[in-house]
Every structure is written in structure tokens, then in C-alpha cells.
Amino acid sequence: MLKVRDLSIHYTRTEAVVGANVNVRDGEIVALLGANGAGKSSLLKGITGLEPNSGGSVDFCDSDVTRLQPHERILLGMALVLEGRGIFGELTVRENLDLGAYLRRSWAMRKEVAADLDLVLNLFPRLAERSNQIAGTLSGGEQQMLAIGRAIMTAPKLLILDEPFLGLSPRIVGEVVNMLRVLHRERQLAILVAEQNAVLGLDLADRSYVLHRGRIVIEGTAKSLADQAGLIDFYFGRALTDKTS
């Protein structure tokens, strides 16, 4: 479904991502792991077009999207949840969710959309309680729920999540993980998730990539990676003592 070839992203002073190759197959959950500053967010932004790439290509659903704008890629079926941002603060919770389904306006889709809304509101009862509240007045964690909820409302083929569990209580984290598994199983939803919590990432994913200083250093099934816990600790720990990073 998603094929990323030799993708590189440069900022003024640093190379954020160097020659990354990432694949997500139909209906697969893939985790991008790595320490803070390893380049996970930059890679996701490169895939969705929010950050211009300095080399390589991105294929999505058998078409080359490297030159497409972010909104054009979203039309093709990507949905992106950025870290804690990206809600419309002046609109109500319900309006934010409705906007998620903006592209599914046809009469034929109305039942699906209503079902998705039920799904989101059941998953996050908090959002149901506050559906007429202005989204900007929600707490940080509630805004994160709303961002995830709105992404689900777009009925994407590929859901891209950047640190989706930031600021969520342990109970909600458990519930979101379960919901992602259900969507994955019932709708063959493919998921690409960036996570610095290796345990959580490996628990959720079928396959994982580990990024270190902008390069993919390990790739494998979640099981094979979980067995190499020492290796992962090595990469995660090194970023702390690494004064040049």
C-alpha cells in the first residue's frame, strides 16, 4: 500500500532523515520506533507531504505521490494525526468530527458516517459528553482524543499516527489500542504509528522499523524485534549520551 524509497529530509543545519525505506502492506500495522530526535516525526511529515523531501520517492496505492500536495495525498486515503495539534479550536467537538467526514457527504455514505460517529463517541465517552463544547477549551488529553476521532471519521485506507498516546491516561491508552486493533481487523485498516515507547509500539504492531539519527537501523516483525530488546535499548539509550546528536 505504502512504499517509501530512499526518502531524505534536510533541515537547514541537520539531516533529519537519510535514505529511509519503509513499506506498509494492505491491512498491516507498522510501528516506527526510535528515541526523541531520531527522525520519526520528520519521516511521517515527509510521507504525508508536510515536509519537502530532498530525495527519494513515496508511492501510495500504486501511484507516485512524491510530487503531490498534502491535501491531495489525503484525498487518496491517508489520514494523519499530528502530536496534540490539528483540531479546530473555535469549532465544537461535534463540528470537528463532522469535518472529519467532510469528503463522505454523499447520501449513500450517511449510514457509514453515522456508524463511525457512534464508534468514536462510544470509544471516547468524554467527547460525547462535551460534543457541544468549543474544542479549544478541552483539556490536552481530550484534544488528543478528538484528533484521533476525527481521523477515524475520514475512513482512511492508511491511518498515520504520530505519538498518539501522548497525554492520555493509562486507561484510555488501553482503550485506543483495542480500538485500533478492532478497526484493523474489521476494516483491514493499515496503520503506521510513530512511537518512542518501544514496548507499546511492539505490542501493537505487526512489523517495526527502528530509526536512529535519521537512518533505519533495524527492521523486522514485532516478535523478532521484541527478542532483541537489548539492541533497542542500545539505540534508545545512546541518544541520551550522544552529545553530537
Place this chain on the structure above:
Amino acid sequence: MQQITLWAPLVLLAVIPLLSSNSYRISVWTFIVINLIVIVGLDLLLGFCGQLSLGHGVFVSLGAYASAFLTTKAGWSGWAAIPVGMAAAGVTAFLIGVTTMRLRGYYLAMATLGFPVVFDAIIRNWSDFTGGSSGVFSIPRLFLGGYAIKDQNFYYFFVLLVFCAVLLIVSQVANSRFGLSLRAIHRDEATAEARGIDVYKTRIAVFVMSAVLAALSGSLYVHYVGFVSPQTFGINYSIMLVVMLVVGGAGRIWGGILGTVVIMWLPEVLRSTSTWEPIIFGAILAVIMLFFPAGIAGLWKRSPIIATSPDLHNVGAAPNSHDPTAAGSLRNLSSAPVLLSIDDLGKNFGGVRAVDGLRYTLQSGQIKAIIGPNGAGKSTALALIAGAIFPDRGRIRLNGHSIEGLPAYARARLGIGKTFQHVRLIHDLTIRENVTLGFFAFRGKKKQEGDADAAVWQLIDRFGLAHVADRYPHEVNPYHSRLTELCAVIAGNPHLILLDEPAAGLSKAEVDQLAGFLRVEREIGRSIILVDHVMQLVLGLADEILVLDYGIPIAEGTPESIMNDGRVKSAYLGTKPAANA
């Protein structure tokens, strides 16, 4: 480097009269330099502090009319009239500032847009003193040793000298900690307040300063031209001032200088094109704004203030060791064991009850965690203590004194430091400069700038940020941003640190390191209130845990008792322990 970019244009300005004996050209350059005195002051206000004044011509006018009236009607010497004009402008700006600066947004722009209309009406109708619409004529020149300054070149060098003095003062202000505070207010008021900066007073001070400089410029103008009328410094002039600043690049003193020279000299260059002049002039401005939205100066990156050589840490403490006497031992901590006590605190947002009946006490040197489901009111509780919002009812006492009515900056100065849920740093200041801002909250012994630089460096080094000290916040990873924010808070030497989800998004190793840093702060005697979902940090650090749900405390106790509490398990932890618990 900064010095060179600032003083090189001055040398150029100084040689201009030597290049041409054409008296018309020298008069144009004299007007340019007189204008520069307004521009650098306006830059402090608009470029640094982010406040737009659309009526600065009024202050120039005040200086001009004070000089005109006092010398022609009252027979004063010009030298005595100049300070009177400056004082009049200062007082006027103060009065406008007091009424508008408390409001956020475009209020100053609106007020300064209306004020020139009023001023114009006064000038025209009060004609006995102001000469009405026809203005004041034959204003005498300035006298030096009994002789009027009539020589053009001499007057040019005189105003250039005045401008040099002004530039020296303004650049000192811009590069001081006060200058940093202006940039902070511009980018993020809430963060500035949390660092102990009095946003309101600072804005008024800058507004007054820029008005005083404007009046000085007006006086120098009329003593050169000998004439002033209501049109001289009307609304067009005021708007032209802003255009000069924006085209040159606001927020970099030499940018405004460049813009003034470009805009005032360009018409002279284009004069040969006769009727096409306004079109070409407009096109050039449009092109500059289209392609260089940050102005001409925006083409170059601002060079950060690097006050201390990085060698300093070899002399000071070794990395990761703490020297309480240098980095800031706690200022006379009260002997009272209770640092903070909160009684029946409540806050509603619209119909939503965010916090209700919150009460607890915090001992000196204690770490207390607040946990609870999303939207339980944890962040609101912290914001109430820090003064970012005010409670509907209830009391907050710090060392026995009620503080619930004090604004955020005052609480920061009393020793309450706060970090934000999403890291808030001033994005156009470096890591080092962001930490330096924290010293605004420091009210123990007033730190000299040099001492503060050394203390900043020690803090940065202790938190392992030395290698990123001169990068900008978007160039460092999220963990380093978190630590920078924490450093800025600690630079204020707080009694109490409020942390809103400091461990969100950190790896296990980073959480452990952060916990280590916070333990050191507890040993020094600081208290911490910690809101977080990362149980690794909460359980590893907290002496006591308070659980909130729907704004109401549902449990309080030691970490062990809380983790075994049935209500906490169902409301917060979930039946199945989640992977990141």
C-alpha cells in the same frame, strides 16, 4: 559581529557629506538621519515588543510643536524646549499605554489610529498657541556658543551624533535581558508572564521610550526646517514610518535603518523617471514585501546573543554535579514547613466544572503528583496555582500569604515556576536565551548580567544542554526542549515547580534521567507538583499522590495506597494494566 553590522552603516552615513557638496542632497540625508531617531525607537516597540503604533507622528509632532511654541512664543532656548517636548510625548504615551496595554490584540493600533485625529483637531482649533492650520513659521535654529547652527554639514554631523547616542542606548536595551523580555512578550505573552515578566509595565515602558525618541526627532526637525504644520507629521507620515520599518525588517535595529534609507532615498534616485516615479516606487515596495516578508534584514539570520564563552564550564562546576551556592541556593526559605496550602478551590468554564472543592497542603521539599482521567481538571489546578487563570472561589496560600489575587508574573517572582503541557519556548530565541529569560523571576539577590550569564551556563551544562545551547528550539529534539523549559524555570530559583506532563513523549531512559534531575531539585529544598500519566515518573518520584476526577479529589495518599485503590483503578488505570503504565 553584531557591533559591526550596527556601526558600519554609521561610518557610511558619516562620509556622505564628503562625497557631495550638493546642499540639496545633504538636506535629504539630514532628514533621513532625523527619521532614523524615530525608527529605532519604533523598532523596539513594533519589531521587538510586537505592538503596532499607527500614530507615532503625533509624538514627533509633540516634540516639534513644543520646540516651535516655546522658542517662538515664549522665547525659550531651543535646548530647553527639546526636553519639554520629550517629556510631553512621554506623558502622553504613558496615558495611552495605561489604558490600552492591558488589552491583548490590536488595541494599541486602534487607539493610536484614533489619537492623531484628536490631536489634529486640537492643533487646528487652538490657533493662538499652535498657529492653527497654517502652522508655525520662523522657528529659530539651535544656538551653539552664541551662534546659530546654520552650516548644513555641521547640522548633519550634529544630528548624526545625536543619532549615534540614541543608537547606542537602543542597542544596549535591545541586547540586554530587557531586550530578551521584549522578544518573549512579542512571541508568547503567557510564557513571558510565567517567567516573571510584567508584560503590562514592560509594554508601557517601551511605548514611552519610543515616544520620547520620536519627540526628540520632531524637535531636531523644526530647528532645521524652521516650520511645522498639522500636515507635517500627519497620518501618512505615521504609516510611512511603519512601512520603512517593515520593508527594512522589524526586530533588527539595522533593518529599520536600511528601510528608512531605501524608502527616503529611492524617490530621489527615481526622480529622473518623472511621472513613473510613484509606480516604480510602489512596485519596488510590493516586490520587497512579496519576496522578503521579513523585510530586507530578514534575509540574514539573527545572530544570537552569546555572552559567555563555552570555556566557562571548565572553570565552574563539573558536568552534572550541582553547586547550590552558584546555581542558586534557595533564597531565604521560610522556616514554616507548609509551603503551599489550597483551600476549597473552585473554577468553572462556562457550564463545565473544571475544579471543585480542591484542598491540600504541600510541605517544603515535597513532591506531590496529581493524576486522573483526561479532562479531570489537573492542568486547570496547576494554572490556578500559577496564576494563569483566577479561581471562582477558594484560597491559595504560599508561605502563609494569600496569593490567589496576584497575576502570574508576580507569583513567578514569589517563587512559583511552571512548565506547560506542550513545551512553550520563545521560538526566535536560542536555548541559552530562553534559559536566561528565567532570571526575570529571580528576586533573591539581583543578579548582575555577568553573573546571570555564568549561572545560565552552569544550569545548561548541568542539564546536558551545552551542545545545543546556541540552537533554536525547533532545531533540538523534544526532550531537550522539555529540559530547556525546566532550566528556564529553575533559573528563577523557585520554591515550587509546577510540571504539566513533563514526561509525555519521552523514552524510558529519558524519563529516568528527568527523574534524577528532579530529585536533585527536591534535595535543594524545592517542592514540586507533578501532573503526568507516565506512571514510571509518578511512582518513582512522588511522596504523595492526589487523584482528581471531574474536578473533584477522589483519593489522596502514598503511591502504594493509591495504586491499590479500587476507584482509581476503574476511573484511571483501567482494568488491564496498559503497556506504558
